[in-house]
């Protein structure tokens with residue numbers, strides 16, 4: 001089995017993150033854990049790239065549709081449909097508008113538990129309820145309530161792969177093999193070497 005330090009995850013700073021001038025802040029939060037940036041690009045995504053991205057995982061529609069229906073019920077409102085797939089189609093249409101509205105920055109971060117750590121630092125999907133200290137909790141204020149009543153995607157600054165299999169599908173969707181760079185940084189010795197034996201002369 002591959003060493004956990006080789007785990008990789010995809011992060012996208014969404015158009016609102018670029019417009020809010022949060023690129024440096026966001027990258028610093030991942031970088032300071034010891035995770036290593038191994039790929040980076042700015043682009044304006046096309047609608048078909050966004051649609052394909054969200055449909056890579058065949059369960060995503062069912063999950064996101066279910067989550068959206070639950071949020072309508074919690075507000076005491078009737079969901080646009082009781083079928084999670086139909087509701088998810090609505091979310092995809094909103095996401096296509098949101099994610100193609102301006103440039104985004106796509107990146108790949110590598111290191112032990114990269115997927116889980118990046119999700120922890122990023123915080124929950126809805127900024128209103130995302131934890132204090134997370135990027136979505138600290139830097140933005142959107143809610144399902146506002147987003148749904150304005151018929152738009154929830155603006156939460158970042159996309160981050162949810163699971164290792166999701167990351168493994170998403171990375172090649174955004175980067176060619178050659179765009180992801182293999183290299184070392186000195187602090188990896190302190191993070192991962194079994195003995196810290198090169199500190200004292």
Ligand code: GDP
Pocket residue numbers: 064067068069071091094095124125144147148152153154155156158159160162
């Ligand atoms: P994430 O993994 O935390 O980003 O969340 P999901 O993969 O479940 O959803 C993808 C993106 O769709 C989210 O980041 C939001 O921008 C948007 N979104 C998801 N669920 C809803 C919803 O119920 N309502 C609205 N308006 N947007 C949603």
Ligand code: MG
Pocket residue numbers: 160161162
């Ligand atoms: Mg997701």
